[in-house]
Amino acid sequence: MKVHDQLKYFILIIFCFLFLFSGCTPENSNIDTTVEVITPTIENTASLTQTKITLVDGLNREVTLDKPASRIISLAPSNTEILFAINAGSQMVGRDTLSDYPEAAKEISDVGGNYGEYDIEKIISLNPDLVIATNMSPVELVTKLEELNITVYYLPEPKNIEGMYENLLTVGQLTDHNQEAELLVEGLKKRVELINDKLQNIQERPVVFYEIDGTDASAPWTSGKGTFLDTLINMAGGKNLGSILGVEWAQISIEEIIAQDPDLILLGDAIWGGVTVDDVKSRPGWDALTAVKNNRVYEFDDNIVSRPGPRLVDGLEALAKLLHPEVFQPND
Numbered sequence: 181m182k183v184h185d186q187l188k189y190f191i192l193i194i195f196c197f198l199f200l201f202s203g204c205t206p207e208n209s210n211i212d213t214t215v216e217v218i219t220p221t222i223e224n225t226a227s228l229t230q231t232k233i234t235l236v237d238g239l240n241r242e243v244t245l246d247k248p249a250s251r252i253i254s255l256a257p258s259n260t261e262i263l264f265a266i267n268a269g270s271q272m273v274g275r276d277t278l279s280d281y282p283e284a285a286k287e288i289s290d291v292g293g294n295y296g297e298y299d300i301e302k303i304i305s306l307n308p309d310l311v312i313a314t315n316m317s318p319v320e321l322v323t324k325l326e327e328l329n330i331t332v333y334y335l336p337e338p339k340n341i342e343g344m345y346e347n348l349l350t351v352g353q354l355t356d357h358n359q360e361a362e363l364l365v366e367g368l369k370k371r372v373e374l375i376n377d378k379l380q381n382i383q384e385r386p387v388v389f390y391e392i393d394g395t396d397a398s399a400p401w402t403s404g405k406g407t408f409l410d411t412l413i414n415m416a417g418g419k420n421l422g423s424i425l426g427v428e429w430a431q432i433s434i435e436e437i438i439a440q441d442p443d444l445i446l447l448g449d450a451i452w453g454g455v456t457v458d459d460v461k462s463r464p465g466w467d468a469l470t471a472v473k474n475n476r477v478y479e480f481d482d483n484i485v486s487r488p489g490p491r492l493v494d495g496l497e498a499l500a501k502l503l504h505p506e507v508f509q510p511n512d
Contacts, residue, residue, distance in 0.1 A: 231247065231248075232244060232245065232246055232247070233245040233247075233248065233353060233354060235333070235350060235353065235354070237333050237334040237335070237336070238314075238315075238334040238335055238336030238337070239319070239322070239334045241334070243331065243332070243333045244331075245309070245310065245331065245354065248353075248354065248355055248356030249271065249308075249309050249310035249354055249355055250271050250309060251271070251273045251306070251307060251308045251309045251310070252268070252271050252272050252273065252274075252308060252309070252310050252311075252312060252355065253272070253273060253274035253275065253291060253303060253306060253308045253310070253311045253312070254272060254274070254275045254276065254279060254312050255275075255276050255291075255293060255298070255311060255312065255313045255314065255316065255317045255321075256276060256278075256279070256293075256312075256313070256314040256316045256317065256335075256487075257276070257278050257279045257280065257281065257483070257487050257489075258314065258335075258487040258488045258489040259279075259312045259313075259314060259335060259351070259489075260272070260275050260276075260279035260281070260285050261279075261281055261282075261487060261489035261490060261491060262347065262348055262351050262489045262490065263312075263351060263355070264281075264282050264284070264285065265348070265364055265489065265490045266348065266351060266352050266355070266357040266360040266361045266364055267357055267360045268351070268355040268357050268360075269282075269284060269285070271355055272285075272288050273288070273289060273306045273307075273308060274288060274289045274290075274291045274302070274303060274306045274308065275288045275289070275290065275291065276290075276291060276292065276293030276294075276298075276316075277290050277291075277292055277293050277294040278293060278294065281483065281491075289302065289306060290302075291303050291306070293316070293317075296318055298317075298321055300324065300325075300328075303325065303330070304328060304330070308330060308331075309331065310331050310332075310333060310354060311325055311330055311331065311332045311333070312332075312333050312335055312351070312354075313332055313333070313334045313335065314334070314335050314336075314337060314488075315336075315337045317334070322334060333354060335347055335350065335351070337488060338408070338488050339408070339411075340408075340411055341372065341411070341415070341492065341493075341496075343488075344488055344489070344490070344492055345365045345368065345369070347488070347489075348361045348364055348365050348489075348490065349361050349362065349365060364490060368490060368493045371493050371497065372415075372493060372496065375415075375416075375496060375497060375500050376415075378500070378504075378507045378508065378512075379416070379417045379500060379504060379507065381507075382417050382504055382507065385417055385418055385419050386417075386418050386419070386442075386443035386444055386503055387418070387419045387421050387440060387441070387442045387443050387444075388413050388418040388419065388420055388421060388442060388443070388444045388445075388446060388503065389402065389421040389422070389437060389440070389442035389444070389445045389446070389471070390402055390403055390409060390413065390420065390421075390422065390446045390448055390480075391445065391446065391447050391448055391449055391455070392429070392448050392449060392482070393449050393453065394447070394449055394453070394455050394459075394460075395449075395453070396431070397434070397463045397464075397466075398433065398434050399431040399432065399433050399434065400431065400432065400437075401429065401430065401431050401432075402421070402422040402425070402429075402430065402431075402432050403420065403422045403428070403429060404422045404423060404425035404426070404427050404428045404429060404430055405420070405422070405423040405424075405425065405428070406428055407428045407429070408485070408486075408488060408492070409485050409486070410422065410423055412485055412492065412495060412496050412499055413499060413503075415496055415499075415500075416496055416499035416500040416502075416503050416504075417500060417503050417504050418444070418499070418503045421437070421440050421442050424436075424440070434463075434464075434465050434466070437469070438465060438468055438469065441469060441470050442469060442470065442471050443470055443471055443474075443476060444471050444476045444477075444478070444502065444503065445460060445469070445471040445472070445476070445477040445478070446478055446480040446499075446502070447460065447477070447478065447479045447480055448480050448482035448485070448486070449482070450479035450480060450481075450482075451479075451480075451481050451482050451483065452482070455479075456479065457477045457478070457479060460472065460477050461477070478502055480498070480502075481495075481498070484498065485499070
């Protein structure tokens, strides 16, 4: 059917308008707020504004950018995941050795950082307009980079889920991705709210032993009270066995583990140490534990609960489903 001439004219006007302004309009304005669908190949098309940005960082320093950062080096996996999650991954020119998510991060120049050793010359050569550090970065490194006139923002380690949201919004400001960060936070909050709704009527809170390092099976390392992992286990409807410890990270004896008799054992060292469920079952004395008897020993991706970025909500969901499968449907 022939299109009416007036309609043709109207369409032509719209097409011209879009053509003229497409250069300053983000290609991907509908940002998916779930972390699982982060697309490493997304191109950054945000137009960086010229507005000066001044924020106070985790070292209580006032940090000023003349304009949003466009050449960024991330010194922690959590920072890298945040940058990609808000569509600022393509603004990265460098990353620490341990940044391995998403896949696209591995293609970015490695500036070191394993065991705290960074390649200062490599950092300088990448000509960054912003380096984002965390508590993983030695304060001495921050001082050294500042002496070299490199702007460093020290992103504070969040103590709770709200602190993680604040970090997302902060990085959004530093990179001119405010809208994407706000949408991401909104989506994450909805997912947390859904978990809270499902867990509101639970009758029991199982005791969870989370193994960080079981190299010494008679005294494995675990997470104590006040850690982010402790918080997540509680949010997921459980009790962290390690909360009885007086410090945040410590070894605990097999005798104490047997005395506390956890309902679940989660192997955070499975992903990096290769520890398996069968390994645990074969350890002397561990066969007496309720978790072992009931086959509630699970290999767990430690990255989603140890890196203070948006995947913490993935970790919370995974924990809640393991602790309380009775309130979750198979497809949840």
